[in-house]
Amino acid sequence: MMSTIQPRAKSNETLPTGGSEPVIEISGLKKSFGQQEVLKNVSLKLFNGENLVVLGKSGSGKSVLIKCIVGLLNADAGTINVFGKDVNGISRKELTPLRQKIGFLFQSGALYDSMTVRQNLEFPMKRMKKDIKDKDLEDKIKEVLENVGLAEALDKMPSQLSGGMRKRISLARTIVVDPMIMLYDEPTTGLDPITSGEISSLIMDVQKKYKTSSIIITHDIKCARSTANRVIMLAEGEILKEGKIEDFENSTDPFIKSFFE
Amino acid sequence: MTDANKLGPRTNIKGFTAHHSFRLGNHAIAKTEEAGNFLTELADAFLFTVRVIRETFSGGFEFKEFLFQCFQVGYKSLPLISVTGIIMGLVLTIQSRPVLVDFGAVTKLPGMVAVSLIREMGPVITALICAGKIGSGMGAELGSMKVTEQIDAMEVSSTNPIKFLVVTRVLAATLMIPLLILFADGLGVMGSWAGANIKGDVSFVLFFSQAFSHVHFMDLLPAVVKSFFFGGIIGLVGCYKGYNAGRGTESVGIAANSAVVLASLLVIVVDMIAVQITDMLK
Known part of the structure; x- marks a missing residue:
C-alpha cells in the first residue's frame, strides 16, 4: 500500500461548499512523538458552515490533527489559525475564549463518570457562561437533550447508558454551549450500523440547527457519505487527496479504492 | 613470544x-x-x-470540589480509620501489659500507650492505611479519567484539570489526613483502655488522666506537623500517578498500585527524617 500513496493534487487546493470564509486555516503542520513523525506537512482549510470529513487509516494522524486544533497537543511546526488566531503555543488564558467556540466530541464520549447526565451538561455551561441564570440553564439542557432524543436520561448516570446513548449525551454536552466549530473524533466507532446512522443524522442536524462548521474524523465510509460536504484523506501524516465524496468513490488510486470497497 | x-x-x-x-x-x-x-x-x-x-x-480556587474531596477523603475513611485506631491501641496494650507487669510498671501502661500512639504508631499506621485507601483511589480515579479522555474533555471545557482535579485532592488529603490521624490516636487510647480492662479493672477517667498526663506538647506538635506532610505526599503521589497514567486500561491498575507503593515508601522516609529532626530539636 505504501507505493500507492500519491502526493496531494496541487490544483484547486480547496473546494469550499459552505461559506467562503475559512474558520480554521492550517498551514505546514508537523507533529512527532519521539522518533515517530505523525503529521508531516498538513495544510487545510475549514470553511464556514461546511462539514469536512477527514478519512484515513488508524494511526494516520487524524485524531492528532484535531487535538492540535483545540490545543490539547502542541504542534512542532506550522500554524493553526482558528478565527484568525494562531492556537499553536499560545497561553491557556488566550486559548480559553477560542475553546469556548469549539465543541469536541471525543471518540469514547468522555462523559464524567461521577456525574449525572444533568451535571455533565451543566459542567461546561457553568464554566463557560458564568452569569447564566438557573432557569436558562435548565431550559438549555432540556433543549439539547430533546435535540439528541434523550430527554428522559436527565438524571441517569453514564454507567446506566448504552454506547449510542453515551455518544448522544456527549454530543449534547458539546452543543450545549453553542459552539461555532465542531470537531468529531470518530463519532460512529464502536456503534452498530443503525445507531451509527442515527449519529450521522444528528451530525447533519447539528450543522443545520446550530450553523456549525465541522471536521469529522472517521474511517466509517457510510458516515462520510452522509455527512461530508468535502473530504480529505490523510495517509502517513500527509494529505493524500482532497475533494468531494464522489471524487473519492470514482478514484482509481488502489489505496483510496480499498477504502471505499 | x-x-x-x-x-x-x-x-x-x-x-x-x-x-x-x-x-x-x-x-x-x-x-x-x-x-x-x-x-x-x-x-x-x-x-x-x-x-x-x-x-x-x-487564584480561581475550586472550593465546592475541595469540600467534596474533603468529604470523600475524610468522612468516607472514618470507618476504616476507626477500626484501625481501636485495634492499634488494643493490640499495643495486650502485647505490652505482660512485660510491664514483670517490671512492676503496669501503672505506666496508659502513658506508654498514649505516647507511642501519638508520637509514632498513630501517624505512621494511619498514613499507611490512607496511602492504601486514598492514594490508590486517587491514582485509579484520575488514571481512568485519563484513559477515557475525561481529563481532555475537562480541558476543552475551559477548565484547568490541575486546578479542578489535582489541587483540590492534594489539599483535601493534606487537611483531612492529620484529622484522621488525631481521630485514630483518640480511638487508639480508647482501644487501649478496653485492652487494659480485659485482665484488669481500670476506670475510664483514671486511664485517660494517666494517659494524657504523660503526653507533652512536644510529643503532639511534631506528630501533627509530620501528619500534614504525610497527607500532602499521599495526595500528591496519588494524583501524579493517576494524572500521568498511560493510555491503556492496564495503566489504571499500574497507576493505583504504584501510587500505594510510592506513597507508603515516602511516608516511611519522611517519618524517619521527621524523627531525626525532632530528636535534634530536643
Whole structure:
C-alpha cells in the first residue's frame, strides 16, 4: 500500500461548499512523538458552515490533527489559525475564549463518570457562561437533550447508558454551549450500523440547527457519505487527496479504492 | 613470544570471551536506560509538584470540589480509620501489659500507650492505611479519567484539570489526613483502655488522666506537623500517578498500585527524617 500513496493534487487546493470564509486555516503542520513523525506537512482549510470529513487509516494522524486544533497537543511546526488566531503555543488564558467556540466530541464520549447526565451538561455551561441564570440553564439542557432524543436520561448516570446513548449525551454536552466549530473524533466507532446512522443524522442536524462548521474524523465510509460536504484523506501524516465524496468513490488510486470497497 | 601470547588467545584470558563482553555491554546499556528513566520520572514528578503548587496559589480556587474531596477523603475513611485506631491501641496494650507487669510498671501502661500512639504508631499506621485507601483511589480515579479522555474533555471545557482535579485532592488529603490521624490516636487510647480492662479493672477517667498526663506538647506538635506532610505526599503521589497514567486500561491498575507503593515508601522516609529532626530539636 505504501507505493500507492500519491502526493496531494496541487490544483484547486480547496473546494469550499459552505461559506467562503475559512474558520480554521492550517498551514505546514508537523507533529512527532519521539522518533515517530505523525503529521508531516498538513495544510487545510475549514470553511464556514461546511462539514469536512477527514478519512484515513488508524494511526494516520487524524485524531492528532484535531487535538492540535483545540490545543490539547502542541504542534512542532506550522500554524493553526482558528478565527484568525494562531492556537499553536499560545497561553491557556488566550486559548480559553477560542475553546469556548469549539465543541469536541471525543471518540469514547468522555462523559464524567461521577456525574449525572444533568451535571455533565451543566459542567461546561457553568464554566463557560458564568452569569447564566438557573432557569436558562435548565431550559438549555432540556433543549439539547430533546435535540439528541434523550430527554428522559436527565438524571441517569453514564454507567446506566448504552454506547449510542453515551455518544448522544456527549454530543449534547458539546452543543450545549453553542459552539461555532465542531470537531468529531470518530463519532460512529464502536456503534452498530443503525445507531451509527442515527449519529450521522444528528451530525447533519447539528450543522443545520446550530450553523456549525465541522471536521469529522472517521474511517466509517457510510458516515462520510452522509455527512461530508468535502473530504480529505490523510495517509502517513500527509494529505493524500482532497475533494468531494464522489471524487473519492470514482478514484482509481488502489489505496483510496480499498477504502471505499 | 610476548607475555600476552604466553597466556593464550585473547578471548580466553581468564575465561572472558567476546560473548561475555557483548552481554556485559547490553547489561550496561539496560542499566543506563533504567537510570535515565528514573531521572526522567523524578524530573516529571518535580515539575508536576511545582505546577500543583503554582496552581494552588494562582487564584480561581475550586472550593465546592475541595469540600467534596474533603468529604470523600475524610468522612468516607472514618470507618476504616476507626477500626484501625481501636485495634492499634488494643493490640499495643495486650502485647505490652505482660512485660510491664514483670517490671512492676503496669501503672505506666496508659502513658506508654498514649505516647507511642501519638508520637509514632498513630501517624505512621494511619498514613499507611490512607496511602492504601486514598492514594490508590486517587491514582485509579484520575488514571481512568485519563484513559477515557475525561481529563481532555475537562480541558476543552475551559477548565484547568490541575486546578479542578489535582489541587483540590492534594489539599483535601493534606487537611483531612492529620484529622484522621488525631481521630485514630483518640480511638487508639480508647482501644487501649478496653485492652487494659480485659485482665484488669481500670476506670475510664483514671486511664485517660494517666494517659494524657504523660503526653507533652512536644510529643503532639511534631506528630501533627509530620501528619500534614504525610497527607500532602499521599495526595500528591496519588494524583501524579493517576494524572500521568498511560493510555491503556492496564495503566489504571499500574497507576493505583504504584501510587500505594510510592506513597507508603515516602511516608516511611519522611517519618524517619521527621524523627531525626525532632530528636535534634530536643
